Amino acid sequence: MQYPNNIKKSYTKLEVSHSNRGMNLENAINLSNEYYLRVDRALIYKKPTPIGVVDVSYKNHKKVIEKAYFKEQSTLDYNGLYKGKYIEFDAKETLNKTSFPLSNIHEHQTVQIRNVIKHGGIVFLIIRMNNINYLLTGEDYIAYIDNETRKSISYNYIREKAHIIKEAYQPQLDYLKVVDEVYFKGE
Amino acid sequence: MQYPNNIKKSYTKLEVSHSNRGMNLENAINLSNEYYLRVDRALIYKKPTPIGVVDVSYKNHKKVIEKAYFKEQSTLDYNGLYKGKYIEFDAKETLNKTSFPLSNIHEHQTVQIRNVIKHGGIVFLIIRMNNINYLLTGEDYIAYIDNETRKSISYNYIREKAHIIKEAYQPQLDYLKVVDEVYFKGE
Numbered sequence: 448m449q450y451p452n453n454i455k456k457s458y459t460k461l462e463v464s465h466s467n468r469g470m471n472l473e474n475a476i477n478l479s480n481e482y483y484l485r486v487d488r489a490l491i492y493k494k495p496t497p498i499g500v501v502d503v504s505y506k507n508h509k510k511v512i513e514k515a516y517f518k519e520q521s522t523l524d525y526n527g528l529y530k531g532k533y534i535e536f537d538a539k540e541t542l543n544k545t546s547f548p549l550s551n552i553h554e555h556q557t558v559q560i561r562n563v564i565k566h567g568g569i570v571f572l573i574i575r576m577n578n579i580n581y582l583l584t585g586e587d588y589i590a591y592i593d594n595e596t597r598k599s600i601s602y603n604y605i606r607e608k609a610h611i612i613k614e615a616y617q618p619q620l621d622y623l624k625v626v627d628e629v630y631f632k633g634e
Numbered sequence: 635m636q637y638p639n640n641i642k643k644s645y646t647k648l649e650v651s652h653s654n655r656g657m658n659l660e661n662a663i664n665l666s667n668e669y670y671l672r673v674d675r676a677l678i679y680k681k682p683t684p685i686g687v688v689d690v691s692y693k694n695h696k697k698v699i700e701k702a703y704f705k706e707q708s709t710l711d712y713n714g715l716y717k718g719k720y721i722e723f724d725a726k727e728t729l730n731k732t733s734f735p736l737s738n739i740h741e742h743q744t745v746q747i748r749n750v751i752k753h754g755g756i757v758f759l760i761i762r763m764n765n766i767n768y769l770l771t772g773e774d775y776i777a778y779i780d781n782e783t784r785k786s787i788s789y790n791y792i793r794e795k796a797h798i799i800k801e802a803y804q805p806q807l808d809y810l811k812v813v814d815e816v817y818f819k820g821e
């Protein structure tokens with residue numbers, strides 16, 4: 448398998464599996480975002496995980512973190528700019544085959560989804576389930592939780608409402624193609 | 635001095651100085667963003683500083699960072715959503731009175747400013763200089779560096795091109811008022 452010279456080193460991971468299928472969802476999205484940036488299609492970044500620093504030291508005038516803990520993100524993990532629009536989303540994986548447990552989505556993330564919709568941004572979830580990647584719009588997610596008392600989203604609902612993101616060589620996960628179809632129809 | 639009960643604890647900092655003037659620019663922006671969020675005006679967050687984790691341990695099944703270092707942000711520090719638009723900016727302070735040293739702005743930040751303009755977002759710098767807060771649009775910043783060979787922006791250019799952000803009680807730094815005037819004229 449040949450890779451062009453300008454492909455970054457991280458792509459060599461692919462050579463091990465000879466397939467993207469085994470790739471962790473977050474990695475696939477990160478590589479897709481790097482690709483989008485490289486070809487100047489969109490500016491989308493994963494937010495760093497916030498940390499609480501407990502202790503620091505200094506080495507050669509540089510701050511070294513000696514103790515810290517991970518904090519929860521108050522927003523979704525990814526955000527950025529595409530075709531002049533604000534985009535925010537999160538990636539979720541489940542091994543469950545018949546339903547997506549809502550415990551995967553924190554309360555503050557649901558608040559954030561409602562907020563982004565209210566302020567006119569594009570917001571969605573990328574859900575990997577049964578080895579398929581789905582884009583579920585924030586609107587369809589909110590419609591479900593506002594009308595259901597179940598603690599999970601049935602796979603049927605996801606199959607009916609969500610949009611399949613096909614995997615490919617480059618980008619691994621061309622979710623902006625689905626964003627085009629769903630949010631930029633006819634543009 | 636009386637504060638309403640719903641003001642968050644961090645506001646008590648103000649009681650020490652009885653003024654916002656002495657407040658660090660970043661704090662003033664963070665508190666303004668909390669205010670905007672509370673009154674449902676905009677969703678704007680400071681990105682956490684990315685870290686490189688060297689060593690972790692586990693305590694009660696929770697990950698504790700035992701050694702790490704701060705990395706550079708690949709974007710500007712703040713981004714978010716306002717009136718359906720993507721916004722990104724950074725905050726810079728200088729004690730210099732006659733010019734703003736361009737060494738304060740890293741090369742990758744200049745690249746990011748060009749990119750946000752190209753993709754149709756709102757991008758600017760908030761510069762505190764001579765105790766005045768200015769909003770300099772990304773466009774005016776790029777116009778300057780593309781036409782000047784100086785290693786700093788003269789204070790005259792900032793006074794001529796940038797927009798003054800007035801300080802107040804709440805929000806401390808109402809930069810969205812300036813954003814309204816500059817980017818949403820007549821809306």
